[in-house]
Amino acid sequence: MTLLAVERIKLFSTRSPWWCVGTALAITIGMAALIAANTDDRFPLSVPVSQGFTNFGMVVLMVMAALAVTTEYRFGTIRATFLAVPGRVQALVAKTVVVALVSGVVGEVIAFGSWGVGKLIKPGADMAIDSAAEWRNVAGTGLVFVFAAVLAVAVGVLVRQTAAAVAILLVYTLLVENLIGIIPTIGPKIQRWLIGRMSDHFLTAGNQSFLAEGGADDHPFGPWGSLAYYAAVCVGLLVVALVVAKRRDA
Amino acid sequence: MIEAAGLTKHYGSTVAVDDLSFTVEAGRVTGFLGPNGAGKSTTMRMILGLDTPNAGRALIDGKRYAELKSPLRTVGALLDAKWVHPNRSARSHLRWLAKSNHLPVQRVDEVLEMVGLTAVANRNAGGFSLGMAQRLGIAGALLGDPSVLLFDEPVNGLDPEGIVWIRQFMHRLAADGRTVLVSSHLLSEMAQTAQELIVIGKGRLIAQTSTDQFIKDATEDNVRVRSPHADKLRELLAGTSTVTADAVDGALVVHGMDPASIGELAAANGIVLHELSPQHGSLEEAFMQLTKESVEYHGA
Numbered sequence: 001m002t003l004l005a006v007e008r009i010k011l012f013s014t015r016s017p018w019w020c021v022g023t024a025l026a027i028t029i030g031m032a033a034l035i036a037a038n039t040d041d042r043f044p045l046s047v048p049v050s051q052g053f054t055n056f057g058m059v060v061l062m063v064m065a066a067l068a069v070t071t072e073y074r075f076g077t078i079r080a081t082f083l084a085v086p087g088r089v090q091a092l093v094a095k096t097v098v099v100a101l102v103s104g105v106v107g108e109v110i111a112f113g114s115w116g117v118g119k120l121i122k123p124g125a126d127m128a129i130d131s132a133a134e135w136r137n138v139a140g141t142g143l144v145f146v147f148a149a150v151l152a153v154a155v156g157v158l159v160r161q162t163a164a165a166v167a168i169l170l171v172y173t174l175l176v177e178n179l180i181g182i183i184p185t186i187g188p189k190i191q192r193w194l195i196g197r198m199s200d201h202f203l204t205a206g207n208q209s210f211l212a213e214g215g216a217d218d219h220p221f222g223p224w225g226s227l228a229y230y231a232a233v234c235v236g237l238l239v240v241a242l243v244v245a246k247r248r249d250a
Numbered sequence: 251m252i253e254a255a256g257l258t259k260h261y262g263s264t265v266a267v268d269d270l271s272f273t274v275e276a277g278r279v280t281g282f283l284g285p286n287g288a289g290k291s292t293t294m295r296m297i298l299g300l301d302t303p304n305a306g307r308a309l310i311d312g313k314r315y316a317e318l319k320s321p322l323r324t325v326g327a328l329l330d331a332k333w334v335h336p337n338r339s340a341r342s343h344l345r346w347l348a349k350s351n352h353l354p355v356q357r358v359d360e361v362l363e364m365v366g367l368t369a370v371a372n373r374n375a376g377g378f379s380l381g382m383a384q385r386l387g388i389a390g391a392l393l394g395d396p397s398v399l400l401f402d403e404p405v406n407g408l409d410p411e412g413i414v415w416i417r418q419f420m421h422r423l424a425a426d427g428r429t430v431l432v433s434s435h436l437l438s439e440m441a442q443t444a445q446e447l448i449v450i451g452k453g454r455l456i457a458q459t460s461t462d463q464f465i466k467d468a469t470e471d472n473v474r475v476r477s478p479h480a481d482k483l484r485e486l487l488a489g490t491s492t493v494t495a496d497a498v499d500g501a502l503v504v505h506g507m508d509p510a511s512i513g514e515l516a517a518a519n520g521i522v523l524h525e526l527s528p529q530h531g532s533l534e535e536a537f538m539q540l541t542k543e544s545v546e547y548h549g550a
Binding site: 005006009010013014015016071072075076077080082083085086087249250 | 295339351352
């Protein structure tokens with residue numbers, strides 16, 4: 001508990017996490033409002049439509065999570081941390097937990113905020129969250145955000161540099177995941193195993209919306225299996241990062 | 251008390267610290283002296299568990315750093331004053347440090363008061379001058395009221411007032427019975443700060459001795475002697491003193507014998523002297539002499 005308090009103080013005593021959280025909320029809920037305002041009979045607003053842009057918030061929070069680690073390396077406070085807490089694994093796990101919790105809470109706020117703003121703008125639309133799939137689509141966002149932050153912390157610990165960590169995370173999440181499908185034959189086969197596909201499937205399975213991309217509908221797992229796979233990859237990478245941090249000279 | 255035994259650290263094929271053993275006793279300031287790149291910082295980082303030695307170990311009060319519970323209560327260290335987040339206030343910086351070792355939050359204000367930073371406690375550390383950052387680093391080191399303190403080049407870049415302040419501060423800490431290890435590459439600085447010296451060069455121990463003894467040994471006076479019968483004189487002197495030849499003009503440089511005795515010895519053996527002059531070495535000269543072979547980076 002003490003270590004969680006330490007990491008909480010560290011995270012919130014600088015301004016960048018506040019900016020990241022604010023940006024994430026503004027972009028996603030703003031986009032949700034814009035979409036809701038432009039829906040009509042042909043493109044009707046529904047619960048899944050309101051959730052269409054939560055991923056943008058996730059990317060911003062991944063940047064926050066990576067920064068929480070890389071700035072410590074940049075400014076040497078990671079060494080001050082390891083002097084105060086020689087158990088490096090405990091210190092880094094505490095940081096991961098705090099960052100992941102913040103990310104998860106913000107994820108929930110984004111999901112329900114996006115849903116709420118849609119309901120507000122189009123009171124007539126069918127915005128009732130009344131199926132398990134719809135609950136998963138909205139309330140599941142926080143879970144996806146939690147493990148996205150875990151992944152970002154792991155990458156931050158491994159590469160230790162802000163520019164490199166942010167570049168890797170953004171290029172992977174925004175480009176590699178989508179573009180790899182272009183490779184003939186093998187591309188789609190790889191793509192179905194990528195973590196972004198898994199987390200998307202967890203959120204959107206069973207939810208019809210005009211935003212959903214056509215095509216690849218073959219998923220190796222069901223929604224919860226997809227979440228488990230996605231979580232396992234993120235936590236797995238964190239374990240690798242912790243082992244590296246423990247062995248490496250600080 | 252700090253004990254290092256056979257500490258060794260390689261970086262690739264470079265040996266940064268080579269089988270280094272020493273002890274640092276409580277109750278006095280021990281200077282850790284060596285040219286830049288001698289391995290002082292690496293050694294301190296190994297003592298503090300930041301770097302893992304390839305061989306040997308360092309113990310603090312009989313324990314490895316990683317074994318200490320709430321290490322800040324036992325060891326305070328200032329390795330680099332810049333190890334603060336520039337956008338975090340001095341108080342927040344100390345607050346998380348205190349929290350991590352279960353220290354009461356009042357302690358933060360106490361140490362800020364001690365180092366004279368109370369007025370700027372809520373300002374971001376990024377705006378601090380080097381002197382203020384150094385004080386913040388010392389506040390962090392003192393947070394847990396530790397019995398062992400390590401400072402790496404604490405006076406680097408400080409103005410004279412800051413240097414005097416730090417020096418007096420260390421004397422007070424040692425007078426309280428604490429173990430204080432301070433590194434520096436300046437002998438003149440150490441001569442005024444440390445009572446005991448550990449001198450290293452190229453990662454190896456050159457000397458561990460009291461500062462007074464070190465200075466006495468290091469600045470021992472030499473006598474320059476030139477004679478047309480240098481070889482014969484050299485043989486005569488060899489029994490009672492150390493004789494080396496000046497690299498520039500080949501004159502004999504005699505250690506351990508005063509000019510009068512050398513003159514009498516020469517006269518008794520009928521040797522003509524062209525020069526017989528006492529030389530007084532300076533402290534820095536002596537240090538450079540001692541560490542000459544172990545300086546890592548030479549100017550061209």
